[in-house]
Amino acid sequence: MGYSGSGYILVSRGSRAVESRRLAHTRLQAHEEVPYDLLAWWDKLYISVQPSRRxxxxxxxxxxxxxxxxxEVAKAEGVDAERLRRSVAKGRTVIPRNVAGRARPLGIGEGxxxxxxxxxxxxxxxASLEDEVRxxxxxxxxxxxxxxxLSTGGDIDAIRRAIIEALDVPIGTVPIYQAGVQAARESTIVEMTPEDMLGGIxxxxxxxVDFVTVHCGITRQSVERLQRQGRVTGVVSRGGSFLVAWILHNDQENPLYSQFDQLLDIAREHDITLSLGDGLRPGSLADATDRAQIQEMLILGELVERCWDAGVQVMVEGPGHIPIHEIEANVRMQKAVCKGAPFYVLGPIVTDLAPGYDHITGAIGGALAAWAGADYxxxxxxxxxxxxPGVxxxxxxxxxxxxxxxxxxxxRGIDADRDLAMAEARKALDWDRMFDxxxxxxxxxxxxxxxxxxxxDxxxxxxxxxxxxxxxxxLDRKGD
Amino acid sequence: MGYSGSGYILVSRGSRAVESRRLAHTRLQAHEEVPYDLLAWWDKLYISVQPSRRxxxxxxxxxxxxxxxxxEVAKAEGVDAERLRRSVAKGRTVIPRNVAGRARPLGIGEGxxxxxxxxxxxxxxxASLEDEVRxxxxxxxxxxxxxxxLSTGGDIDAIRRAIIEALDVPIGTVPIYQAGVQAARESTIVEMTPEDMLGGIxxxxxxxVDFVTVHCGITRQSVERLQRQGRVTGVVSRGGSFLVAWILHNDQENPLYSQFDQLLDIAREHDITLSLGDGLRPGSLADATDRAQIQEMLILGELVERCWDAGVQVMVEGPGHIPIHEIEANVRMQKAVCKGAPFYVLGPIVTDLAPGYDHITGAIGGALAAWAGADYxxxxxxxxxxxxPGVxxxxxxxxxxxxxxxxxxxxRGIDADRDLAMAEARKALDWDRMFDxxxxxxxxxxxxxxxxxxxxDxxxxxxxxxxxxxxxxxLDRKGD
Structure with a gap:
């Protein structure tokens, strides 16, 4: 060991690490033996060969x-590292990061x-690659x-790779989109094979990619509950709709559920975080917090525990369209049912009446959800x-x-000093500082x-x- | 009585009303005697002479x-008229409407x-009249x-009158602005006389105008509490700042407080609603819910009861800048201290960091405040x-x-049918209906x-x- 600069290096089995390093899927302590041959890109620790053990x-x-x-996350957040470690270990915080190690570590979760x-x-x-990268x-x-x-048009692979290349933040995808689009190009979406789905992931x-949305909670059971529920706006999740249609057409269980262990193997292999999608999220206030939505969440709660058993990081996605007075209940229920796994919500938007302004309806719901405990x-x-959307x-x-x-x-008292600094700048009528x-x-x-x-001034x-x-x-005059 | 068309009519004392009518400051039941001579504009009930009794x-x-x-309000809101009457009688709902009767009746308050x-x-x-009317x-x-x-520039009287003329909704003003500006044109704001202030109202x-903001809670006591409090952003209410400066400069009590009975006489005379201003509202999260703010609210609570004793409708204004977790407390405290008087909040905005986006920070706070009970x-x-702001x-x-x-x-289940209709339009991909x-x-x-x-589609x-x-x-295929 002890290379400088950058380039491919062959790290031979049995050689010893001169400092603590994470190489491929293995953390090496200083002086520890490298357990297998591997080819590594020294600077980025990019691994081009698979390791020979789990x-x-x-x-x-x-x-x-x-x-x-x-x-690194503890430092960025100003929290105690040991406390954060315990939170990650318990699954209450995730650091979504592909083993390739491109993304700056980012923590999502409690505290x-x-x-x-x-x-x-x-x-x-x-379908412009440049537009999406921009x-x-x-x-x-x-x-x-x-x-x-979430690309579904043009050269989907190229767009994804360009975005990954361009950024150093965690990148997520919804692989079922591409699998569905490719199936549709050849035949129809409902003729996707289980291999298409898992292979896409x-x-x-x-x-x-550092995390993927997988709609594993769309099962025959939840679809049945959906049909019994009756809904105003049916299914509005795109991935969810692919899988509901697939289950109904093929009269088979969702492969992302029935073959969840294989999905876990892929996730372990690349150390990606699973984001369990809420394919049955409500598409209107009228459908909010209904039995189909909650049924899916119960299934996701079970899958969270299977992720943890497999050593795979996991978060859970949530709605969607929720009236203000049901937001806290949704968040607390998810936190209870999913044993504290990080909660990733879309919006939620708090009225259906404001097309053109849904960043605002979403900000209202998002603030409330995050206050109640949503993490992301x-x-x-x-x-x-x-x-x-355009740029x-x-x-x-x-x-x-x-x-x-x-x-x-x-x-929670986090970053209140930023608002205080703004207040002081306003008092001083210091416009440059206000803008900064x-x-x-x-x-x-x-x-x-x-x-x-x-x-x-x-x-x-x-x-x-x-x-x-x-x-x-x-007051100044008074003080004179 | 019994005129047709429109025009000035002399209604002589002792004549009898042929139908129930509100004439000037007096409601006449059918067949009741008109208690004094008055000159009335028949259609609009515009009164050009003062009645001879209270x-x-x-x-x-x-x-x-x-x-x-x-x-009319009960019908527009779909609520029981007798219940609404009791709410108005208790002061928990206001219908701000100058006795001139121009504005369509609008209810603000519980339920x-x-x-x-x-x-x-x-x-x-x-200072363009046309811009402000537009x-x-x-x-x-x-x-x-x-x-x-809130005009403070150009021909303030003309702008106000043009806006009143152009609209049929209730119109409010902050008369102290004009009084201050006129004093500043002649000498300085702090040399406003009590007559300037009351005369302006x-x-x-x-x-x-149908309602006026009056900063009666800025008193020597609340200014003293403000000075003891110490604040990051001092006083940010314009009217509030005029009066704090006035009190400090003149070393006298705020005339809008010390001569509150005269203010009530004016309000009775024209049947305008008083909106008790929160001149000491916080101008930053750092100052939110501080002792100066609450001191002023306590004084406003006392004044609410004096308004009710005088038969004058009243609402109370509130902050301002409040962190999410203090909004409900602010609303419930106002409702308790001010005995259920309608609460009129500015925003509140929930962070200081978003200039350019304060309609959003205000929408988050406004939704929370209104959920907690703010009425306006x-x-x-x-x-x-x-x-x-521009248009x-x-x-x-x-x-x-x-x-x-x-x-x-x-x-509270109000207008949920509108969201349901939107959900149905979305399901039907009926774009025209969605837009409507x-x-x-x-x-x-x-x-x-x-x-x-x-x-x-x-x-x-x-x-x-x-x-x-x-x-x-x-699902359709499945059902075949």
Missing amino acids: PVTLLDEARKGTTPEIE LRVKVNANVGSSKDR KAKVAVEVGAHTVMD EAHARDG LCYVTPTEHIGL EDVREGVVASLIAAHAADLT LSLDSRKAREMRAACNPEEE ACSMCGDLCALRMVEQA | PVTLLDEARKGTTPEIE LRVKVNANVGSSKDR KAKVAVEVGAHTVMD EAHARDG LCYVTPTEHIGL EDVREGVVASLIAAHAADLT LSLDSRKAREMRAACNPEEE ACSMCGDLCALRMVEQA
């Missing part, structure tokens, strides 16, 4: 002791900042913590329910979700330039009738 | 029996839909229930903390607040046109992978 996952490791990933995901992705009609980059620039590539994992918010853009919609969606996440963080502290500095600066106040809301200045002056 | 307010009337205003106010108004630098009209077109004119009432939301526009900002601000109000209404049901139809239509989907989010259609088809 891999060790980050969850396996966390159960034994701390890891560099845990240390940490609430995280925000931005979805991008092509469709059949809008959206993904903008999302991260504005502050998204992760990006999911493995292909994404090999490309380095999937953004909603202004074009939700209307069409695919500006992505920006608006990310900021709206960051507002929700931060507002919830404040309830803003969640979206660019927009705030542009708006102020457009408002063009006459008095440089005030703003055009009050102009020379600035309340802050008036009272300050009155 | 007026009867809507609150006085509600304590005795129902009124046309109560009947009714949450209402939204839009602020407009000129400043020294932007903003006010757009606000109402989009769905604002009331408009407040009377002038606005004579012009027909003052909108916040995207330009809050940056500058005066598009007004539109965005109104819609964001309507979302918050409606989301809270849904928690949208809070902002225009924006939704524009966005969809921009997204330009290939398949007319789907949307560009999923295109031919539409989940709704896929499951519907699978």
